[in-house]
Amino acid sequence: MWSTRWVIADDAAVTITRGRNTTPALGDIDGDGDLDLFVGESSGDLNFYRNDGGSGSPRFVLVSDKYLDIDAGRRSVPSLTDIDGDGDLDLVLGSEGEGLSLYRNDGTAEEAEFVLDDSFSVTVHPFAAPTFADVDADGDADLFVGGIAGGLLFFENRQ
Numbered sequence: 001m002w003s004t005r006w007v008i009a010d011d012a013a014v015t016i017t018r019g020r021n022t023t024p025a026l027g028d029i030d031g032d033g034d035l036d037l038f039v040g041e042s043s044g045d046l047n048f049y050r051n052d053g054g055s056g057s058p059r060f061v062l063v064s065d066k067y068l069d070i071d072a073g074r075r076s077v078p079s080l081t082d083i084d085g086d087g088d089l090d091l092v093l094g095s096e097g098e099g100l101s102l103y104r105n106d107g108t109a110e111e112a113e114f115v116l117d118d119s120f121s122v123t124v125h126p127f128a129a130p131t132f133a134d135v136d137a138d139g140d141a142d143l144f145v146g147g148i149a150g151g152l153l154f155f156e157n158r159q
Contacts, residue, residue, distance in 0.1 A: 023129070027080035027089045031110035035060065038067070040076030044095060068114060073098045081132035081141045085159075088112065092120075094128035094145065125149040 022040040026035040034055040041045040048067040053059025070076075072095035083090045084104060091103040091114050102120035107113030125128075125147030132141040136156060143155040 023075075023077045025078040028109075029080070029089050029105075029112040031070060031108070035059050036060075036079065038074070038078040038091070039091070040078045042075055044072040044074045044076050046070045046072070046076050065099065068103075068115075072096075072101065074129060077129045079119050079130045079132060083132075083141060085140065090114075092130050092132070092143075094124070094130045095120055096127050098146070099124050100130055118122070122155060124153060 005078075020105045021040075023040040025040075026037045026132065028034060029036050029039075034051040034053070035058065036051050037049040037060050039049070041047065045065065046067040047065045048063045049060035050063050051058050052061045070093065072093050074096035077094035079094070080090045081092065082088060083092065083102065086105075088105040088107065088109040089112070090105045093099070093101045093103065100120070100122050102117040103114035103130045104117040105112050106115045122143065122145075127146075127148040128148040131144050133144070134140060135142050135154075138157075140157040140159060142157050145153045145155070147153070
C-alpha cells in the first residue's frame, strides 16, 4: 500500500506582515524556473513574495503586502493559470462577496503585468476559492470553485 508521510519543514517559511485566513498560490511569474508565492488574506489584499532562493531551496522575499493595490474586498483567494494560452500565468482572484476577478498577464512569462479583465464573468457562490486543472485532458485549464454553499462548482473550458 502506498503512503506518504508529511513532515513540517519550516513553520515560518513566510511571515505574513498582517492579516489572517492566508491562502497561498504558487507559480513562476518571473521566468526564472522557481515558484513565486502569492498570498490572499482576510483583508482582501494580495501579498507577493518573490522566490530568491531557487527551485531546490526556496527563499520567499516580500515584494508587496498590497500587490498592485489589488483589493478583492474581503478574503482574497489567488490562483495562477495560463487562462488564455499565451504562455504566461494569469491571476484569478476569488473573494468573499465579489466572486471571481481575472487579472490577465499582458506582460510576458518573465515580466508579469497584471491588468483587470472586466469581460471575465463566472457566477459563483460567496467565499469563492478557485483552482484550475486540465481534468478533461484537452489542453486547456478547467475551473473548480469552492464556496460557502459547500461542494464544488466545475466549469469546463470550451474555448
